Amino acid sequence: MLFEDAPCGYVILTPEGRITHANRTLARWVGAPQGELAGKHLRDLLTLPGRIFYETNFGPALSLQGELEEVALDLATGPSERLPVLISARALRDAEDRHIGTRLILVRAAERRNYERDLQGREAEAIQRLNDEKSTAELREQFIAVLGHDLRNPLASIVGATRLLRRETTSDKSLRVLDMMETSVDRMADLIDDVMDFARGRLGSGISVQRRSASLEPVLRQVVTELEVAQPSRTFVCDLALTEPVSFDEGRIGQLVSNLLGNAVAHGDPRSPIGVSASTADGRLTLSVSNRGEPIPPAAMERLFQPFFRGEVRDSRQGLGLGLHIASEIARAHGGEITVRSDPTETRFTLNMPCR
Amino acid sequence: MQHLGWNKALRGRRDDLTAIKRHNVRVGGRGAAPMMFAHGFGCDQNMWRFVAPAFENDFQTVLFDFVGAGGSSLDAYDPERHSQLSGYAEDVIDIIEELGLTGVVFVGHSVSAMIGVLAALRRPELFSRLVLVGPSPRYVDDDGYVGGFTAAQIEELLAFLGENPMAWSRAMAPTIMGNPDRPELGRELTDSFCRMDPEIARAFARVTFTADNRDDLRRVSHPTLILQCSDDIIAPLAVGEFLRDQIAGSRLVVLKATGHCPNLSAPEEVVEAIRGFV
Numbered sequence: 001m002l003f004e005d006a007p008c009g010y011v012i013l014t015p016e017g018r019i020t021h022a023n024r025t026l027a028r029w030v031g032a033p034q035g036e037l038a039g040k041h042l043r044d045l046l047t048l049p050g051r052i053f054y055e056t057n058f059g060p061a062l063s064l065q066g067e068l069e070e071v072a073l074d075l076a077t078g079p080s081e082r083l084p085v086l087i088s089a090r091a092l093r094d095a096e097d098r099h100i101g102t103r104l105i106l107v108r109a110a111e112r113r114n115y116e117r118d119l120q121g122r123e124a125e126a127i128q129r130l131n132d133e134k135s136t137a138e139l140r141e142q143f144i145a146v147l148g149h150d151l152r153n154p155l156a157s158i159v160g161a162t163r164l165l166r167r168e169t170t171s172d173k174s175l176r177v178l179d180m181m182e183t184s185v186d187r188m189a190d191l192i193d194d195v196m197d198f199a200r201g202r203l204g205s206g207i208s209v210q211r212r213s214a215s216l217e218p219v220l221r222q223v224v225t226e227l228e229v230a231q232p233s234r235t236f237v238c239d240l241a242l243t244e245p246v247s248f249d250e251g252r253i254g255q256l257v258s259n260l261l262g263n264a265v266a267h268g269d270p271r272s273p274i275g276v277s278a279s280t281a282d283g284r285l286t287l288s289v290s291n292r293g294e295p296i297p298p299a300a301m302e303r304l305f306q307p308f309f310r311g312e313v314r315d316s317r318q319g320l321g322l323g324l325h326i327a328s329e330i331a332r333a334h335g336g337e338i339t340v341r342s343d344p345t346e347t348r349f350t351l352n353m354p355c356r
Numbered sequence: 357m358q359h360l361g362w363n364k365a366l367r368g369r370r371d372d373l374t375a376i377k378r379h380n381v382r383v384g385g386r387g388a389a390p391m392m393f394a395h396g397f398g399c400d401q402n403m404w405r406f407v408a409p410a411f412e413n414d415f416q417t418v419l420f421d422f423v424g425a426g427g428s429s430l431d432a433y434d435p436e437r438h439s440q441l442s443g444y445a446e447d448v449i450d451i452i453e454e455l456g457l458t459g460v461v462f463v464g465h466s467v468s469a470m471i472g473v474l475a476a477l478r479r480p481e482l483f484s485r486l487v488l489v490g491p492s493p494r495y496v497d498d499d500g501y502v503g504g505f506t507a508a509q510i511e512e513l514l515a516f517l518g519e520n521p522m523a524w525s526r527a528m529a530p531t532i533m534g535n536p537d538r539p540e541l542g543r544e545l546t547d548s549f550c551r552m553d554p555e556i557a558r559a560f561a562r563v564t565f566t567a568d569n570r571d572d573l574r575r576v577s578h579p580t581l582i583l584q585c586s587d588d589i590i591a592p593l594a595v596g597e598f599l600r601d602q603i604a605g606s607r608l609v610v611l612k613a614t615g616h617c618p619n620l621s622a623p624e625e626v627v628e629a630i631r632g633f634v
Contacts, residue, residue, distance in 0.1 A: 016621070047512070047516075048505075048509050048512055048513065049512055049513040049516035049517070050516075051589060052513055052589070052590060053398070055588070055589060055590050055615060055616035055617070056396060056397050056398035056399065056466065056590065056616060056617075057398035057399060059615065059616075059617070060398075060399060060403065060617045060620045060621075061399075072520045074516070113519070113520070116519075116520075117519060120519075
């Protein structure tokens with residue numbers, strides 16, 4: 001019969017929760033002869049927590065509305081044995097919509113209960129590990145900030161010392177050595193600046209910027225000129241159409257463009273020009289740096305803006321891999337973002353931000 | 357209504373909300389004297405839907421949800437404040453003060469009966485009478501005291517709740533409420549009946565079932581009516597009698613109703629008993 005040997009326990013209850021019919025399956029689970037179950041109250045089949053829950057919650061809901069879904073409880077199947085079940089119930093109503101009884105099914109849920117318990121355990125572990133990772137990461141970043149800061153002092157001494165020596169020296173060779181030292185010191189200063197920017201960005205709420213309304217064009221041309229001097233073999237083509245005023249942090253935007261240009265120089269085809277274009281429309285600034293050459297591999301695309309990510313670089317002098325990350329943080333601090341498109345025809349990094 | 361993850365910061369938003377908003381307070385009735393209904397563990401103000409309306413002619417009825425239940429604001433849950441019943445009593449006082457009430461007849465079911473007692477002890481001038489439905493000052497047996505449960509049984513309950521957040525889940529589908537006594541009201545869709553945020557439910561269960569407020573009973577000075585059900589495993593008769601003996605001048609009425617929620621299973625009896633008292 002459908003009812004008797006259903007793959008679930010099946011009971012019919014009075015509106016007050018007393019069993020009028022219980023099927024064979026339930027009788028088997030509970031370990032009682034079927035005849036014994038009729039007349040018993042449903043809550044008598046439950047463990048103590050279930051009985052409490054029945055009295056405070058599930059029973060009132062059942063009596064009022066005669067409907068419940070997926071209530072997780074334990075059947076008492078022996079003096080200390082229990083069977084986890086899921087219970088669903090539906091009201092039986094007469095022609096006047098009065099509640100005259102309840103159909104209730106019980107489905108075994110031991111496996112599901114174990115699974116849930118496992119999941120809970122694993123979630124707790126994962127959360128613990130996440131918290132541990134977070135504290136470690138914070139410590140690491142604090143260390144970086146302190147280190148960067150402390151490195152600046154000895155560096156400043158070296159700068160001072162080279163200036164002093166330069167005034168006193170006359171030999172050509174010494175002057176060339178001093179030039180080399182200054183170049184290296186500059187590079188170190190840049191690296192430390194990048195590291196400090198990174199640390200500030202991670203520990204604080206991003207890179208801070210001071211926006212002022214100023215003319216963007218001279219700033220862009222200045223940055224391009226600097227690179228032309230540093231890379232005389234490369235060609236830079238500017239296409240600027242800035243019609244609206246822009247409020248921006250000169251130093252930071254200069255740094256952003258310089259980082260993008262540096263990337264184009266390092267990764268682009270050395271025989272093709274590097275393009276810089278900027279335009280304003282509808283209160284937004286669009287600024288992009290483009291180069292020809294091998295497209296960025298798809299795997300790298302996902303991680304481009306992550307800190308310390310470095311692609312293949314021909315130049316033997318490598319940076320820390322912070323340039324794009326810092327550029328994207330600068331974009332973010334201006335309320336904008338940097339996007340990238342790369343295919344065999346060209347690679348283009350575009351900054352899009354509000355003008356004010 | 358979303359599930360409130362335990363790992364999110366739970367504090368800090370209380371101050372943005374008034375007590376009325378925090379507790380989904382509903383005021384009704386045409387009378388002047390205030391009567392406040394407090395729900396028990398595991399449910400919400402809908403528990404009073406067959407009792408409160410009977411008093412609307414003569415009283416101003418106030419219904420609310422404790423934090424974590426019904427339509428209350430989950431942001432208002434404070435693990436520290438709500439680690440004791442006195443914290444819940446403070447919530448009750450907040451609501452009464454915000455409504456500008458005094459001389460409240462407080463009708464509390466189950467654990468909220470004790471919450472009412474604590475509130476009345478703290479601010480006696482705000483209350484005039486107490487009606488305690490299925491109350492218990494302590495659920496765990498003690499030397500010479502029958503609470504109804506052993507400590508092991510309470511631990512079993514709390515462990516069960518810990519393992520089965522689903523048992524108390526808010527994820528239940530909208531439920532259809534029947535009104536067997538007032539079929540003219542038809543059936544309404546309500547999505548908040550008898551559901552508590554699982555994390556808060558677990559914490560509230562611990563607070564409720566491990567509380568011991570026996571010593572507070574002697575200090576109660578308001579006229580008190582105790583309504584006791586005939587076959588209530590959560591508040592057995594011995595507990596009702598204990599309360600009557602401890603609260604001076606209190607009256608104990610044993611209802612014919614069985615189970616723990618006479619406000620739902622035998623509302624007329626409850627209404628009768630309260631009417632005879634106010």
